[in-house]
Amino acid sequence: MAVTMPRTPPPPPRERAPTPAVRVDSAAPGTPHGFSATRGIGALWRHRSLIWALVVRDLRHRYTGSSLGFFWTVVTPLLELITYTFVFNVLIGVRFVEGAGRAHYALFLFCGMVTWYAVSDGLARAATSINENGHLIKKVHFPAIVLPGHVVASAVLNQCIRIGLLAIAALALGNGLSWTFLLVPVAVLIEAAFVMGVGLLLSVTNVYFKDTVHWVKAVLLLWMFVTPIFYPASQYPPQFKLLLLLNPLAHLVGVFHELVLNQRLPHPHSVIVITVMATLSLTIGYSVFRHHEDRFADLV
Numbered sequence: 001m002a003v004t005m006p007r008t009p010p011p012p013p014r015e016r017a018p019t020p021a022v023r024v025d026s027a028a029p030g031t032p033h034g035f036s037a038t039r040g041i042g043a044l045w046r047h048r049s050l051i052w053a054l055v056v057r058d059l060r061h062r063y064t065g066s067s068l069g070f071f072w073t074v075v076t077p078l079l080e081l082i083t084y085t086f087v088f089n090v091l092i093g094v095r096f097v098e099g100a101g102r103a104h105y106a107l108f109l110f111c112g113m114v115t116w117y118a119v120s121d122g123l124a125r126a127a128t129s130i131n132e133n134g135h136l137i138k139k140v141h142f143p144a145i146v147l148p149g150h151v152v153a154s155a156v157l158n159q160c161i162r163i164g165l166l167a168i169a170a171l172a173l174g175n176g177l178s179w180t181f182l183l184v185p186v187a188v189l190i191e192a193a194f195v196m197g198v199g200l201l202l203s204v205t206n207v208y209f210k211d212t213v214h215w216v217k218a219v220l221l222l223w224m225f226v227t228p229i230f231y232p233a234s235q236y237p238p239q240f241k242l243l244l245l246l247n248p249l250a251h252l253v254g255v256f257h258e259l260v261l262n263q264r265l266p267h268p269h270s271v272i273v274i275t276v277m278a279t280l281s282l283t284i285g286y287s288v289f290r291h292h293e294d295r296f297a298d299l300v
Helices: 037-046 048-063 069-091 102-127 131-137 146-173 179-208 212-226 238-246 248-262 268-299
Strands: none
Touching (some): 037 048, 069 146, 102 146, 102 179, 131 146, 146 179, 179 248, 179 268, 248 268
16 A cells, blocks of 8 residues: 655745835946045036936926927026116115225126026925935835936036027127136036035935925025125125135136136135035035935935
8 A cells, every 4th residue: 555655845935135115326337426526527528418308307307388388498597687786786885886886786797697597496496306316216216316417417407598699688788708717617517516415415304304405495595695796706795705705706706706707816815715615516416315215215
């Protein structure tokens, strides 16, 4: 009589280690997590195609369906230029050159506003870039750094369009342009590095403290009026000169004034200040961002 041996039940399937739902990776495989400004720029450069695609999407989303479309990039600063010129030059009577006409003041104001728009727009939108794109952050291997990166790139693109308008106005109403205008792209790149670094810090802060964006808007408003945009730096009260010297935006606006309107090289002190500030902000901003980005998916 054959004896049937009981069949040994198959071993239960081994449980696979849980795979993280999200892994946000802004570095190429095998790339060390460095905290230098050059590695921050490298991370942005690696994802330049994605950043450009997001910039195009951002512009389409912003202007699709509007009556003037992309021309609002030019119309909005022109309307504010007319308003500020009327208030500060006509009503208040701000003057900085004896005998200078209203056109001279308008050029001075518009040159400062072009710089200010890029900085304020880049910082305000970079602060909310992570929270507003939580659906992208939750995707596997999505490079989180492109979110504040494309916001800053969009602000710089709009600035370049306004600089072109400023150049036309300088040719038509001012003293024309000089070879120093060719150095404007260098100033724009330094400005973009500064805004990118601070924007990375703000984007991380806003993930943890959702009211950061409200503080940013309040500080930007104060920053605008303490920066020589509506008035020349020579009219700054002597007791606040230190505030002027420590204000990176004041140096940045002064550099654009020198290159575009005054047709001469900016003071080396201003160049050194904004270059050091840009390097420090990008280094610290990228370091903090890389340290915290793996937690974004759980917090947004």
